[in-house]
Amino acid sequence: MYRLLKHGKHPAKRFRLLVVDDQPMNIQVLYQIFSEDHDVFMATSGEQALAFCQETPPDLILLDVLMPDLSGIEVCRRLKANPLTADIPLIFVTGQSNPEEEAIGLSAGGVDFISKPVNATVVRARVQTHLMLKFQAERIEEANRTLEARVAERTEELQQAMDHVVQQEKMASLGSLVAGITHELHTPLSNMRLVSASLLDRVEQLADDLSAGKISRSTLDGFITYCRESSALIERASERSYSLIESFKQVSVDQSSDRRCEFDLLDIVSHTVSTLRPMLKTTSHSVDIDIPAGIIIDSFPGPLEQIITNLITNSIAHAFPDREGGTMHICARHTDHHFTVSFEDNGVGISDDIKLRIFDPFFTTKAGRGGSGIGMYTVYNLVTSLYGGTIEIDGRLGQGARITAKFPISERKSQ
Structure with missing residues (x-):
């Protein structure tokens, strides 16, 4: 069964190490080397190691190669096949010096090989190196996640700003159309107003002449001619105004x-x-x-x-x-x-x-x-x-x- 070996009294920056070996003596040696600076856990079989990693993944594993139930190579393969444990650095600890075995272990996902009996200075330096690499990789990954989140946030803000600017441009374009149409409508509307005012004056004059009994044939003919000309002017001005309004209405509705x-x-x-x-x-x-x-x-x-x-x-x-x-x-x-x-x-x-x-x-x-x-x-x-x-x-x-x-x-x- 795996258990936590008691560590010293210096909890500054402590990593979680799992030592896997079927020989308690080998575990004790590694505990003596690392317990002062790290939390050291142990497992005496491959199955125990897999169960521990599934429950509480450590920061680094020191793994014996030759064990009775599952070899260290097989344990490594299973750990690397599990997304939960695939990124845990794994160092093989072996009593045999076999280049072929090292090649197999490294291809299975191990990061290093250490020979037994272990040299405290060497094993401490290698473990520290891989722990720092893992720590830095995690910091970089976290920084990337933060950066991606910030980039996504800024991109959304920029897109919103651009959409707002584009909308303002569309409204400015409509504003220009309004100004242009207003200016263009001024002439026909002014003409209609002048003609209608003049026509009203002629009607009043005709009414006064009628009351006074002063209407002659020539006066009536002149009034009819003036009405025809005024009506034609009003009709042309109204047609021009209607055409401008219809064009503007079509464009403004479409563009908005x-x-x-x-x-x-x-x-x-x-x-x-x-x-x-x-x-x-x-x-x-x-x-x-x-x-x-x-x-x-x-x-x-x-x-x-x-x-x-x-x-x-x-x-x-x-x-x-x-x-x-x-x-x-x-x-x-x-x-x-x-x-x-x-x-x-x-x-x-x-x-x-x-x-x-x-x-x-x-x-x-x-x-x-x-x-x-x-x-x-x-x-x-x-x-x-x-x-x-x-x-x-x-x-x-x-x-x-x-x-x-x-x-x-x-x-x-x-x-």
Whole structure:
């Protein structure tokens, strides 16, 4: 039966040692060597050793090779096959000097061989070495676990931060659309207000003339003509306002949600460009669309509109710093399994070093001048993560830039 051999009175840093030998005298020798510094347990057979390790695994095992029930080699193999005891360093203690036996023991999982009769200095040094190796390995493993936990925590925090920034970018984009639409609506709404006010004045004047009995045929004809012209002006202004509101409503709803539906690719791109017309009017730049009609996509329209918006605003901000009359071109083509959207501008182009970093989060060439560094990262993230597609950029300094996104999304043509 195994038992704890009484140790000395120095409990500083004590490891648990298990000495396994069928000869009590050999156990006593090892106890005398280690008991002052460590907790020393004993077992007089292989079965006892296996039972002890299963219940309370020690830090190190000193194991006799030749024992009557189970040999030390077999005990070693069983310990190494058990995940609970596989990492316990095991030193064989043998009275025979046999290279073949040592090779078998080391291949079975032993870490060292010590010959009997043991030399106290040698066995103490070897045991101390393997205990320190085990201790350091455990500290490294614990440090790795702590580091992995911290990395996972920081990664989650960073992802949450990035999601928040991306959401802010989307809201900022919608804010720009709101500002643009508001500015654009001001003209037709002001015209309607002026015309309706003027028309009301004419109606009041006609009512006064009617009360005074001063209505002539020419006065009535003039009033009818004015009503027709005013109605036409109000109708045109209202149609313009309705068109702007519908475009904005479509884009804003899509961009603020991730709903999946069927949509016409040309309609989505046209709506998006239409909402950006107020911003484009403040520049001399233009956007051309080359997309065949009737391509019906079953996917997410909102993120696609966000992609188009970011590409256009990025070009306006970076491609034409000292140039008027820049042109942006949006082209789309499709096959049975995917569609490709290509965005190209004839601006200043892009250098190789910027090309390598353009999709990195927070990278911008206009730091401190209004650049957030998140627009193109949002494009990359939507194309690759949401759609599972690919995106690449091509261009040289002075030769414009082309960004091509390939979307592996199921689609069908309308009949």
